[in-house]
Amino acid sequence: MQETRLDTARIRAARRVIDPMFLDTPLYRCEAWEPELGCRVSVKLETANPVRSFKARGTELVASRLVDGGSRAVVCASAGNLGQALAWSGRGRGLDVTVVASRTATAAKLARIRALGARLVLVDGDHELARDRAADIARRDGIRLLEDSLDIETCEGAATIGLELAAAEPTFDAVLVALGGGALATGVGHVLKELAPGVEVICVQPAGAPAMTRSWRARRVVTTDTADTIADGVAGRRPIPAVLDDLLAVADDAVLVREASIVAGMRMLLDHAGLVVEPSAALGIAAILEDRERFAGRHVVTIVCGSNVDLAAYHRWTGTPRH
Amino acid sequence: MQETRLDTARIRAARRVIDPMFLDTPLYRCEAWEPELGCRVSVKLETANPVRSFKARGTELVASRLVDGGSRAVVCASAGNLGQALAWSGRGRGLDVTVVASRTATAAKLARIRALGARLVLVDGDHELARDRAADIARRDGIRLLEDSLDIETCEGAATIGLELAAAEPTFDAVLVALGGGALATGVGHVLKELAPGVEVICVQPAGAPAMTRSWRARRVVTTDTADTIADGVAGRRPIPAVLDDLLAVADDAVLVREASIVAGMRMLLDHAGLVVEPSAALGIAAILEDRERFAGRHVVTIVCGSNVDLAAYHRWTGTPRH
Numbered sequence: 001m002q003e004t005r006l007d008t009a010r011i012r013a014a015r016r017v018i019d020p021m022f023l024d025t026p027l028y029r030c031e032a033w034e035p036e037l038g039c040r041v042s043v044k045l046e047t048a049n050p051v052r053s054f055k056a057r058g059t060e061l062v063a064s065r066l067v068d069g070g071s072r073a074v075v076c077a078s079a080g081n082l083g084q085a086l087a088w089s090g091r092g093r094g095l096d097v098t099v100v101a102s103r104t105a106t107a108a109k110l111a112r113i114r115a116l117g118a119r120l121v122l123v124d125g126d127h128e129l130a131r132d133r134a135a136d137i138a139r140r141d142g143i144r145l146l147e148d149s150l151d152i153e154t155c156e157g158a159a160t161i162g163l164e165l166a167a168a169e170p171t172f173d174a175v176l177v178a179l180g181g182g183a184l185a186t187g188v189g190h191v192l193k194e195l196a197p198g199v200e201v202i203c204v205q206p207a208g209a210p211a212m213t214r215s216w217r218a219r220r221v222v223t224t225d226t227a228d229t230i231a232d233g234v235a236g237r238r239p240i241p242a243v244l245d246d247l248l249a250v251a252d253d254a255v256l257v258r259e260a261s262i263v264a265g266m267r268m269l270l271d272h273a274g275l276v277v278e279p280s281a282a283l284g285i286a287a288i289l290e291d292r293e294r295f296a297g298r299h300v301v302t303i304v305c306g307s308n309v310d311l312a313a314y315h316r317w318t319g320t321p322r323h
Numbered sequence: 324m325q326e327t328r329l330d331t332a333r334i335r336a337a338r339r340v341i342d343p344m345f346l347d348t349p350l351y352r353c354e355a356w357e358p359e360l361g362c363r364v365s366v367k368l369e370t371a372n373p374v375r376s377f378k379a380r381g382t383e384l385v386a387s388r389l390v391d392g393g394s395r396a397v398v399c400a401s402a403g404n405l406g407q408a409l410a411w412s413g414r415g416r417g418l419d420v421t422v423v424a425s426r427t428a429t430a431a432k433l434a435r436i437r438a439l440g441a442r443l444v445l446v447d448g449d450h451e452l453a454r455d456r457a458a459d460i461a462r463r464d465g466i467r468l469l470e471d472s473l474d475i476e477t478c479e480g481a482a483t484i485g486l487e488l489a490a491a492e493p494t495f496d497a498v499l500v501a502l503g504g505g506a507l508a509t510g511v512g513h514v515l516k517e518l519a520p521g522v523e524v525i526c527v528q529p530a531g532a533p534a535m536t537r538s539w540r541a542r543r544v545v546t547t548d549t550a551d552t553i554a555d556g557v558a559g560r561r562p563i564p565a566v567l568d569d570l571l572a573v574a575d576d577a578v579l580v581r582e583a584s585i586v587a588g589m590r591m592l593l594d595h596a597g598l599v600v601e602p603s604a605a606l607g608i609a610a611i612l613e614d615r616e617r618f619a620g621r622h623v624v625t626i627v628c629g630s631n632v633d634l635a636a637y638h639r640w641t642g643t644p645r646h
Contacts, residue, residue, distance in 0.1 A: 026371035274630035307597035
């Protein structure tokens with residue numbers, strides 16, 4: 001395989017640093033979907049933990065290394081999941097955590113960041129403005145800036161999912177990975193390309209926020225002026241060059257899906273798995289729904305990456321409104 | 324501790340027979356509930372597997388031992404979860420599985436039993452009539468009758484949850500266990516009384532189906548004429564004497580909760596954990612809601628035991644109806 005910034009030995013070592021609560025998550029087949037999807041689908045469930053997303057795998061590493069290095073503070077920009085995870089990992093280690101987010105971010109995510117004791121800075125703009133503001137704060141205060149997908153810990157943490165998938169029995173044919181900044185896709189992709197090279201690594205992004213997918217296809221960074229999707233966790237506009245390079249080395253494909261397919265995927269997770277998830281977590285099923293022929297008869301794993309969602313919006317999207 | 328029919332060495336050995344997919348399930352704290360509940364609550368999640376309940380821990384043992392003994396067929400009565408789990412475990416081992424259920428059982432459960440290839444026999448009556456009919460079939464066909472909670476495999480399988488709880492860090496003060504036939508409560512209770520005797524074992528049953536709780540309190544079998552609860556998984560009327568004896572040895576308390584509290588518990592699992600569960604899985608939270616003072620400041624584990632629910636009914640109960 002082509003080189004990436006990741007190293008499998010380091011990823012294995014990372015498992016010893018991460019709270020075991022976030023590791024060895026459920027992986028199980030959901031047969032009730034199969035008549036509709038036409039393929040075998042297994043769920044890798046990353047939501048059954050205190051922060052309801054996979055992000056703590058990375059923040060456990062970040063927080064641990066910061067403390068080991070004598071740091072007391074860290075700031076990150078976040079659509080909400082990274083911030084919540086960093087707040088959780090930081091609180092347990094006495095770190096001073098600041099999270100910068102868009103004022104329009106998912107309210108449930110912002111509420112949990114506050115509840116976990118982090119300082120929350122809101123910006124009047126989208127996630128890219130939050131990234132700029134977080135960088136300003138880090139410079140001003142002389143503290144560590146954690147950059148999702150760029151900082152290797154976030155990729156290594158996500159990559160521990162890849163170790164678990166590579167060790168899984170029975171084996172599978174393809175993995176569907178939500179694509180936003182790229183930490184999850186490059187991390188999981190790196191490990192699978194090294195340990196299970198026969199597995200197709202397919203990244204899935206909303207058509208309304210296609211920057212990284214377009215960049216992967218063009219083999220150079222392509223930015224977009226807007227990002228318009230309910231999948232807030234993957235709604236970036238400015239891919240990071242180093243992350244794109246890694247993605248080019250490990251992804252077999254990157255596909256775009258419609259909002260209606262994302263909602264249909266959320267409904268299938270509700271109807272047949274009892275899981276209320278955020279839109280990003282349904283991207284994989286959306287990809288199958290949009291191209292059943294591609295997956296027909298194969299065994300596909302989809303990573304259900306987060307469940308932090310505003311219930312009112314969830315019910316509006318899925319047609320199960322609250323009374 | 325007092326003797327029960329269970330043996331911890333056998334329960335440890337059972338772990339080697341059960342498909343690992345059903346073991347070492349997530350155990351995690353849900354802080355978002357704590358302002359409302361007034362105590363630390365951790366979820367032991369038994370729904371992230373192919374049959375969406377803890378029952379496969381037991382049916383894996385049953386099916387494995389049947390095959391080892393040369394049997395080819397088995398019949399059980401079930402409200403739906405045991406039947407689904409037995410169908411799953413039997414299918415993988417080439418067993419001929421018959422499940423007897425009430426015609427009024429949860430449709431989603433019956434559909435999954437059929438989809439897994441089991442023969443489904445429906446009776447015009449409640450679960451107790453299904454038990455009688457299953458016994459008739461076993462006699463007529465000369466095949467093994469699996470009796471939930473009476474047959475030791477069902478208790479030993481459930482008891483493997485107790486091993487995982489006893490090994491958990493941080494430790495906790497009390498466990499809330501849904502009480503129906505008694506396999507889950509006696510299994511988990513046996514292990515905790517032996518390995519973590521400081522943990523209070525509290526059984527929770529709906530006030531509308533109180534037979535086992537009344538029996539525990541009276542220290543003799545008390546039957547009821549009716550069972551009236553949405554918690555179909557625990558709606559028995561005729562406790563089994565041997566199971567009651569075990570429950571008397573291991574349970575510290577048995578409490579009854581109202582239907583409204585069960586629904587409130589289901590809402591909390593939806594609102595703050597993203598989990599759509601069946602009513603039986605919300606009994607533990609219902610118990611906290613009805614007696615906050617008892618649990619104030621303590622760390623309580625609740626076993627989320629199943630998520631097979633008819634969504635139309637779920638939405639009706641919880642006030643989140645489908646469009």
